[in-house]
């Protein structure tokens with residue numbers, strides 16, 4: 329299997345990959361006499377938004393009726409949620425912020441996964457007619473068995489791949505368009521499992537929603553089973569097996585989704601995937617009901633906070649507490665002030681500061697400060 333890169337000294341530099349991207353374009357536009365064409369590409373980017381944008385670009389711009397594509401890509405540490413998921417329910421957003429780890433929402437359904445450079449992603453693009461997840465996963469399992477005949481890897485009914493019958497090494501999701509489709513999956517090779525488990529843990533309590541929940545599994549890295557394996561070997565084996573399974577003969581083309589001239593419009597697509605409106609705002613409507621104690625200067629109260637959130641924005645906010653501790657009109661005023669606020673700690677903190685500035689609170693001032701602090705802490 330030949331990877332079309334120019335030289336080892338400059339491997340992966342963007343100026344070199346431009347040439348290869350253009351070669352890839354000519355491959356895609358070539359007409360194949362037998363009507364069968366398969367192309368294998370590998371992204372030089374490790375940025376989740378660029379890589380997801382390339383998936384979108386191919387899906388939207390390439391005629392997949394007589395052409396299939398295998399796209400190989402990896403990302404620096406990221407959490408990727410499914411299209412219909414609730415990020416507050418799925419991951420530890422505060423820890424991710426501290427770690428500077430991005431959150432991405434993909435266009436396919438399914439659950440939440442963790443990516444880092446120890447995780448390989450594969451996207452199988454086909455016409456809708458040729459969409460076959462079992463066949464694609466057999467490419468993965470057969471590639472692994474060809475490399476290491478002793479490996480016990482099997483795909484399951486729900487399109488996971490299990491190692492030794494119990495440890496998940498691959499998860500699947502898919503997007504079916506009108507006439508074309510893609511199936512993408514992960515392969516855990518040497519991902520950081522302690523980061524994986526700490527970021528895939530919600531810190532929120534009392535969320536009620538109809539969003540798709542993830543299905544947590546025990547995961548394992550392939551390289552823990554066989555430390556002699558490495559990512560390049562695996563990707564080469566996947567490409568060979570793909571060619572073999574589908575009767576193609578493609579080298580691996582290195583492509584750069586950062587090249588706007590090669591993929592017109594891709595930068596906008598990558599930008600859109602990073603907007604708050606897409607990542608958080610696309611969360612299905614949900615509510616949060618939480619209970620906590622608030623301490624004023626000389627007294628405490630138990631508060632029940634109820635929030636309804638639509639498109640990531642607080643639609644309704646009701647606080648129940650003793651009216652002796654805080655008069656109803658004050659808590660109602662505070663609740664209605666929060667309507668329209670993004671369910672986001674920074675925006676909430678700004679709005680609360682504005683509320684405290686403009687509202688005369690008199691004797692309730694210290695209680696309100698504690699209440700506000702506690703409400704912000706729950707967002």
Ligand SMILES: Nc1ncnc2c1ncn2[C@@H]1O[C@H](COP(=O)(O)OC(=O)CCCC[C@@H]2CCSS2)[C@@H](O)[C@H]1O
Nearest residue numbers: 438439441442498499500501512513514542543544545
């Ligand atoms: N990278 C990775 N690979 C396999 N399994 C993982 C991974 N990260 C987490 N997990 C485990 O899977 C469950 C979620 O399983 P669940 O079945 O709910 O979701 C999935 O598998 C979705 C796969 C999406 C694949 C796409 C391909 C390209 S972009 S992302 C999680 O709680 C962990 O236990």
